Amino acid sequence: VQPDASGAAWGRESRLDEGRGPSPARGGRDVVTQFLVRRFLFAIVVLLVDVLLVFSLLHLTPGDPALLIVGGERGGVGGLEAIRQQLGLDRPFHEQFLSYLGGLVRGDMGRSFFSQQPVFEMLASRLPMTLQLAAVSLLIAIVIGVPTGIFAALKRNTAWDQGFMLIALFGVSMPGFWLALVLMLVFSVTLGWFPLVGYVSPAQDVGAWLRHITLPAVAIGFAQSALIARMARSSLLEVLRQDYVALTAKAKGLSPAVIVLKHALANAALPLVTVIGLSFAALIGGVVIIEEVFALPGVGSLLINAVSRRDYFVIMGCLVLIAAANVLMNLLVDVSYAVIDPRVRYD
Amino acid sequence: VRRSRFSSWIAGASLLLAALSGIAGAQDEPKYGGTFTFAVATTPPSLDWHATSAKAVQLYGGMYIWESLFALDEALLPRPMLVEDWEVGADGLEWTFTLRQGVPFHNGKEMTSEDVVASMERWLAVSPMASTMERVERVEAVDDYTVRFVLSEPLAPLPYLLAAETAQAVIMPKELAEGAGPGALTEFIGTGPYRLVEWVTDRSITLDRFEDYAARDEDWGGVAGRKDAYLDTIVFRSIPESEVRLAGLETGEFQASQPLPADYFDALERAPNAEPVIVEFDLKPVIYFSMEGIMSDPLMRKAIRAAIDAEEVMFAATGDERFYDLNPDQLWYRFQAFWSDTGAEVYNQADPELAMQLAREAGYDGQPIRFLASSTQYHHRQPAIIIAEQLQDAGFNITFDLRDWPTVSQLQNTDPTAWDFTYIRTGLMMPSEIEFVRLFGFDSPETQEALEVIFEEVEFEALFEAMEEFKREVIVEQVPWYTFGDMFALRGVTTDVRGLQDLYSHPLWGVWLE
Numbered sequence: 001v002q003p004d005a006s007g008a009a010w011g012r013e014s015r016l017d018e019g020r021g022p023s024p025a026r027g028g029r030d031v032v033t034q035f036l037v038r039r040f041l042f043a044i045v046v047l048l049v050d051v052l053l054v055f056s057l058l059h060l061t062p063g064d065p066a067l068l069i070v071g072g073e074r075g076g077v078g079g080l081e082a083i084r085q086q087l088g089l090d091r092p093f094h095e096q097f098l099s100y101l102g103g104l105v106r107g108d109m110g111r112s113f114f115s116q117q118p119v120f121e122m123l124a125s126r127l128p129m130t131l132q133l134a135a136v137s138l139l140i141a142i143v144i145g146v147p148t149g150i151f152a153a154l155k156r157n158t159a160w161d162q163g164f165m166l167i168a169l170f171g172v173s174m175p176g177f178w179l180a181l182v183l184m185l186v187f188s189v190t191l192g193w194f195p196l197v198g199y200v201s202p203a204q205d206v207g208a209w210l211r212h213i214t215l216p217a218v219a220i221g222f223a224q225s226a227l228i229a230r231m232a233r234s235s236l237l238e239v240l241r242q243d244y245v246a247l248t249a250k251a252k253g254l255s256p257a258v259i260v261l262k263h264a265l266a267n268a269a270l271p272l273v274t275v276i277g278l279s280f281a282a283l284i285g286g287v288v289i290i291e292e293v294f295a296l297p298g299v300g301s302l303l304i305n306a307v308s309r310r311d312y313f314v315i316m317g318c319l320v321l322i323a324a325a326n327v328l329m330n331l332l333v334d335v336s337y338a339v340i341d342p343r344v345r346y347d
Numbered sequence: 348v349r350r351s352r353f354s355s356w357i358a359g360a361s362l363l364l365a366a367l368s369g370i371a372g373a374q375d376e377p378k379y380g381g382t383f384t385f386a387v388a389t390t391p392p393s394l395d396w397h398a399t400s401a402k403a404v405q406l407y408g409g410m411y412i413w414e415s416l417f418a419l420d421e422a423l424l425p426r427p428m429l430v431e432d433w434e435v436g437a438d439g440l441e442w443t444f445t446l447r448q449g450v451p452f453h454n455g456k457e458m459t460s461e462d463v464v465a466s467m468e469r470w471l472a473v474s475p476m477a478s479t480m481e482r483v484e485r486v487e488a489v490d491d492y493t494v495r496f497v498l499s500e501p502l503a504p505l506p507y508l509l510a511a512e513t514a515q516a517v518i519m520p521k522e523l524a525e526g527a528g529p530g531a532l533t534e535f536i537g538t539g540p541y542r543l544v545e546w547v548t549d550r551s552i553t554l555d556r557f558e559d560y561a562a563r564d565e566d567w568g569g570v571a572g573r574k575d576a577y578l579d580t581i582v583f584r585s586i587p588e589s590e591v592r593l594a595g596l597e598t599g600e601f602q603a604s605q606p607l608p609a610d611y612f613d614a615l616e617r618a619p620n621a622e623p624v625i626v627e628f629d630l631k632p633v634i635y636f637s638m639e640g641i642m643s644d645p646l647m648r649k650a651i652r653a654a655i656d657a658e659e660v661m662f663a664a665t666g667d668e669r670f671y672d673l674n675p676d677q678l679w680y681r682f683q684a685f686w687s688d689t690g691a692e693v694y695n696q697a698d699p700e701l702a703m704q705l706a707r708e709a710g711y712d713g714q715p716i717r718f719l720a721s722s723t724q725y726h727h728r729q730p731a732i733i734i735a736e737q738l739q740d741a742g743f744n745i746t747f748d749l750r751d752w753p754t755v756s757q758l759q760n761t762d763p764t765a766w767d768f769t770y771i772r773t774g775l776m777m778p779s780e781i782e783f784v785r786l787f788g789f790d791s792p793e794t795q796e797a798l799e800v801i802f803e804e805v806e807f808e809a810l811f812e813a814m815e816e817f818k819r820e821v822i823v824e825q826v827p828w829y830t831f832g833d834m835f836a837l838r839g840v841t842t843d844v845r846g847l848q849d850l851y852s853h854p855l856w857g858v859w860l861e
Contacts, residue, residue: 063753114392297550
């Protein structure tokens with residue numbers, strides 16, 4: 001299941017025609033409200049479909065949680081029925097699903113089969129770290145990616161352009177875990193500047209937090225920056241070819257800096273915002289490998305471990321969270337279009 | 348009173364781990380304090396030791412938090428832990444245990460017989476190993492410090508079973524044990540030398556010294572006897588990447604890492620602040636045969652056995668010849684008292700011609716043979732690939748079914764028609780565990796007979812002879828499984844660590860930092 005795919009699909013469909021109807025700036029608040037309500041209802045439908053699909057797939061996948069609880073590597077020996085009964089796995093599929101859905105509506109996401117911790121608490125304790133990692137990674141990606149993309153666009157078809165785009169290609173193609181291990185080897189083992197693994201909350205110690213989160217954020221951010229740089233370059237090139245930039249702005253005698261920063265960049269921002277917004281959503285559940293390498297207690301590592309032991313409610317909880325993050329980011333991206341581009345209409 | 352008779356059969360078993368358990372740096376004076384961070388591949392998803400047989404529950408939490416009535420010493424023999432003394436009735440049907448007095452739980456309450464009764468009742472209800480004690484009819488409190496086990500039939504290895512480390516029958520406060528179903532413990536309170544401070548699922552387990560711990564005086568090694576908690580804090584960290592487990596030793600963030608791939612041995616030798624330790628005890632690679640299809644014929648099982656080159660498989664499993672022992676005994680490690688070379692003639696035959704001859708006698712004419720193995724478990728994938736290749740080369744038509752561990756585990760346990768033979772890792776620590784040959788459907792009258800002897804017999808010599816008979820009749824002739832050899836593990840430790848035993852379970856009491 002790719003919650004982002006479904007979210008992105010209907011996000012694009014409802015995306016906004018240009019040049020018709022009242023703009024929000026001109027008193028279209030009702031239209032905006034209708035749009036938001038419609039999107040919210042869509043979001044609920046998407047989440048419900050997600051829950052049903054994932055729940056069904058989990059129950060169709062071989063692997064018995066009860067067996068894995070008693071089992072260990074040497075295999076199960078006994079006491080399985082008692083555990084299945086206690087976990088509710090002996091009930092028919094539809095009963096299990098309705099019971100889960102009922103709990104979900106009441107805000108009860110169930111408990112881990114293994115640790116007996118409430119899934120909500122597990123997610124609540126993991127989410128802040130994942131959000132911080134995603135935010136810092138994205139910040140690094142934007143700081144590196146946007147200026148690089150602009151520079152490459154302005155110097156298009158020069159050695160600079162080709163050099164930067166080659167680095168970007170390298171960044172997109174390079175496996176994240178490999179970069180993570182190289183960063184560790186250089187900056188932790190050899191230079192000793194950063195701790196190798198682990199996480200400290202910023203509430204405890206901001207300096208320690210920064211030292212712990214920098215390497216994983218760079219490992220993720222570098223690949224993302226490559227994507228953003230390529231997107232920034234191509235969007236900007238597209239705009240720079242338009243008549244209002246290529247002819248009008250120059251004819252008005254505007255300086256190249258004003259042309260790029262005030263006129264071209266603002267118009268090239270839409271695809272960039274889309275990429276950045278969806279990247280953030282993808283990072284909520286998509287930093288699994290980096291979380292594993294740096295032994296970070298995030299949502300991604302929670303999910304991967306839960307899958308490996310068929311901890312159904314934890315898997316469900318993680319996927320509901322990831323799906324919700326994708327739906328929310330799609331919505332925010334769409335809403336942000338109106339802020340960036342006044343021609344956008346909410347029909 | 349049969350205590351002395353029981354002691355005699357365990358006393359006969361004395362050839363064991365002594366060579367492995369030399370205590371490093373004994374000349375140094377122990378120091379209190381410090382945090383010891385142990386990097387492991389994965390911390391357990393549950394800490395309910397009663398209800399799960401996962402080794403990680405014991406190694407990374409359980410054995411520090413809790414204690415049982417008995418514990419295994421460095422030679423894998425049971426020694427009293429929470430028990431002071433014990434007696435066995437003349438008919439062998441009543442065991443009376445006198446508990447140690449003044450042993451506090453981490454919540455401050457003193458352990459008494461009501462806690463033992465409640466804990467044993469919970470264990471009998473939720474433990475995957477409960478069937479080993481199905482002869483226990485009831486456990487009752489005689490007085491505050493005396494507990495009686497009433498049996499339906501004699502159960503000679505009871506102290507052994509109480510010390511067994513798989514889903515151990517640990518003692519917890521009555522209030523927590525009562526009514527807690529499998530996996531439903533809400534608090535983790537025991538009498539052990541360390542108490543649980545924090546548990547981040549799949550990431551870390553943090554334990555602090557229990558200042559009021561009531562230590563025994565005896566120095567028995569292993570996980571038995573005296574436990575000196577020198578370290579203030581122990582942290583087990585789940586570090587899935589082995590490269591990172593190694594790197595953390597070099598940066599000093601970890602004091603020990605295990606498991607490590609054998610090919611890190613040289614890197615550890617070169618590291619200025621860390622060193623390698625070969626731990627000569629790990630689970631053994633083994634294949635089990637399904638009794639539902641083509642492998643139900645013992646001739647076919649003998650044919651597969653004949654084709655296997657065990658040395659090649661062990662090398663694939665470890666990657667280094669220092670990390671395995673071509674042990675012909677299909678049951679016991681070489682250091683165990685029951686070890687013998689009975690059956691050596693059918694071990695590591697590597698004879699494809701004999702294999703095909705036996706297969707033809709069994710009527711085999713090229714039908715597919717399904718080999719089920721895990722792609723995700725440590726030390727499973729590589730040896731399984733080699734086994735499949737060897738059998739294919741010998742002329743068997745092997746269908747290699749490589750899946751993730753949960754799927755493999757379910758198929759092994761619930762659907763013996765879905766595979767013909769399967770790979771797993773196991774290791775027997777006590778006589779009653781020969782029952783493991785029956786794990787996936789194999790059984791025979793001779794196996795039943797051997798188990799009966801184990802449950803009744805207290806004399807070591809008679810027990811040894813019964814094991815030999817079992818090897819000749821069942822292991823050699825009926826081939827319930829095939830073990831490839833003994834596997835060793837690599838541990839890395841920093842050079843400031845003192846007192847760490849070279850035991851597979853690496854207890855961290857008695858350990859200090861220089």
